[in-house]
Amino acid sequence: MIRLTDIDKYYVDGETEKVALRHINLTFEIGEYICVQGNSGSGKTTLFKILGLLEEPTTGDYHFRDKNFSNLTNKQLLSNRKGLIGLSLEQDMLIEDLDIGENIALPLYYMNISKNERSKMVNTILENFNLTHKKKLLPKQLTQLQRQVVSIARATVSNPQLLLIDEPTSRLNSSESEEIMTMIEKINRQNTTIIVFTQSVSIAQKADRCIYLSDGHLVNAPTL
């Protein structure tokens, strides 16, 4: 189980204090498929960062199964994140002068996994995502959809328990979006907890449940 208890997050900018999240209490079960929705400035990105162990909350607790991720240093956040949480951002963040295989291998490289093992794991993922024939291509040689697929593939290569995906379909058309959503569902069926941060209604409809944020608070679903 993944639990957030009384999470607050403030940013101080000079004399101004900006509240990004307030009184967030959330629980996720293993294998759930969650969608987080909210307008721009609602606190989605902040929640993404806290869940992804990119930042510490100002107050509150973050429990991941039997581990307490509260009050950690940056170094501890990093070491806990490796292999546990996979991240796929809105900008695909592919390194342009590494080929696809090397891009996907990046998390495994920083987990100090041996070259042979890395190679096996990468090849497995490439097969799963139907990218084997594109292994040696550079990112600039891919379409937007392919880039997004690679980004998600990279996030799953280390078999993370939690997968966070930020706006996976913002740059895709409807049929491409459909492909991505199918892919996400397929990953979820392998019992990976997935949280998708999006404004897309179609994704929200496919998720097990939706969480709505507004001005840093959890709110009820908006009525049409």
Add this chain to the structure above:
Amino acid sequence: MEIIKTHILRVLRNIWTFRGQSLINISGLAFGISLSLMIVMFMRFEHNFDSQYPDANRIYRIVSTGNLGSDSIHIASSPLPLLEFIKKDTLNIESATQIIKGFSKKVTYQQITYNEDYFFYSDSAFFSIFRIPFLSGNPNEALLEPNTVVISQSTAQKYFNHVNPMGKYLKLENDTELKITGVCEDVKSTSHLKFDFIASISTIDQMILQKKDSTALNEFKNNWLNFNCYNYIKLKEFINPTIFDSILNSQLPTAFHLQVDEAFGQEKLNKSNSVIHFMLQPILSIHLNSKLDNEIQPNSKKLYLQIALFVFIIILLATSLNFINLSTSRINIRIKEVLTRRLMGASKRSILIQLIIESALISLISLVLGLVILEIFFPVFNKVMQLGVEISDLRDGFDIVYALGITLGIALFSAIITTFYFIRINTTQAQNPTTTSNKGYYIRGVFLSIQVHISTALILILVTMFWQLNSIKNESTGYNYEDIIVINRGKAIGSQITDFKNSLKENQEIEVIAIATHIPGETYFQTSIKLKNNPNSPYFLWQLNFVDNDFFKVFNIDIQSDINNKDGKLDSLSAYVNKPALEDAKMGKLIGDTIEIVGGKNEPDRKFEIKGVINHFMTKDRKEKDLPMMFLAANEKFYRYIIVKHKPNTANETITHIKKTWNQYAKDEPLDYFSFEQHQKKFYKDDDRILLFIGIMSLFAFFSMIIGFISLIQFFICINKEKILTQQLMGASLFQNMLFVLSRLAFFLAIGFILAIPTTWFIIVKWMNQFTSHHSLPIPIYISILLLLLFFMLLIQWIYAIRFTKEITKN
């Protein structure tokens, strides 16, 4: 290993992908490393003079300072008898030696004859102080006997090829034969004393005895007023040279004081009132710090070392900052990459290692390229700058360690700065580089200002120096210097000079021929004189040149003579003086007056009537005010140069005729001649070298500045990408976007430009102070140069701004 291999492959791929920028970055660093290596070698060369002698810190030269009448003397030489006096102090002195210059000597072995300029006499202690390795012979015994000589390795090669020269005899022009008793290694170029021959000093005794008698020899060896040799001592360990210095001067023998009194008509004075003071000068300080007259060979100046050090620091700073600048200028690409790696689990440490490996690899590539550049260009640099540094010195351990150290140091410095720069950026900032990069922009801008400042200042200094040097070279010297050929060692012709001159004149191209002991620009004889018609006349120290009357025709020197005495010619009883001599004597006119040259002991004073005043005659160069000078008549037994004035554009024919005529009169003597105009050009040899050096540095600074421009423009466009695109969407043309970019750079450009003006002024004023006449660059030329530079800088900015803007908007 795998990590390193991965990074190496990645870096190589990266270099290829961005090959244009990589080429600029690598070549910039390569040139910087290469130049800095050259300067380090130069600095070490200049700084290490005479340090190759063991115990060099205990070796001193005894120099002479004091006053003679109204003139002060500061000379590197000292009297001959000083050595015997010093040697008595066995408490403080480990050993002592003296060297007498042989001047230009004709040396013959069988059919081989050369004029040798590096001929000296010394004693058996010479090689115990200047410990130069011997290839043959015993250094402690080689100079014990009279008529013996030690020669250098290259001299042995020159005369004997591969034959062993030991025991063979060399002949001098006065038929003195010298037995070769030793061959030593060539003196290193880092020695203030360069020699090819060291003959035993007792040889001079033999020469004097042959020509004169034992009385003359005794007078020669005991003359305290003849500063004709260079005395060196090696102090024992832990002896304080200052204390020894004061002991030396307080205990000078009575003979010294008596001779001074006799020569200058003073009453017997206390010893402490001696007009001459002897000082110990460390040999390690001679090359850079000695500003004495009568040096064995010309020295350098500390100023050059200071300039070199300053330039070295600038080059290193510019090189490493440019490297960092260019490495980080494509900020949007780099930020994204670093951020991605961090998101994927890279620690700061692994990012740092990655950046270090990248920087180190690019730096090593640059180092290899830099060493290639050095190997190619250093011999040219060495020759043009007339340095004595050898490229083999580069293979010295120190230089290799330095080269590697500086390269990897730059790499490490760059990697640390870059890591520090990127590692603090989070995802929000990464998406909006503007918020994070303004500080980086201003820092780069300041750096660009510094580069503009240095580059502009160097160019202005270069042009100003060129103007000044060119102007003083063209300034009137009071004598003509064109179409004149000077024959050195003309005394080989001896008393046949009149016939020789007549034979030369048979050639229609030759106009006038003269003889002299000195030619303009040389160090002249000096002598003490007083005015006979003034009973209260003090003693003056004037320069002295022996010439014939044709000397003034050859050099077209204007002489003002007594209008009542039409026969103003020089003869054995008359003299000409120059205007500074008039001022020195504080007389309105000297013509008709009689001057007296002070003789030494047992030498009579000589009187001369002044028959003419030379209105304008540059005694040396424009770095010294013209010194008081006197011209006396040369005779056929006493001259050094034969000076030939020919018609314009007939140098080749004249030389051919000189060679032919020389062979008729002095077949066995090698002919040594040169163009006086070429000789004249060497007056400012050091300044020409500095000018060239500044020229090279200007080029580097300019190239460095262009790199600075490129990286700042690129950086600025990257961080303002959104703004530029938005402006384009809103209807801005390329030109308008360009103006936006350039307007942001204009501030830094202007600051650099403005600061260059006082910097230039300050340096030029300091440099100009060494000259007696100043020729400032006209203001319109200054302005034109500034405008030209500004135009060029704007052009560079324009070209690269267009390129990078197009790149952004295209994508």
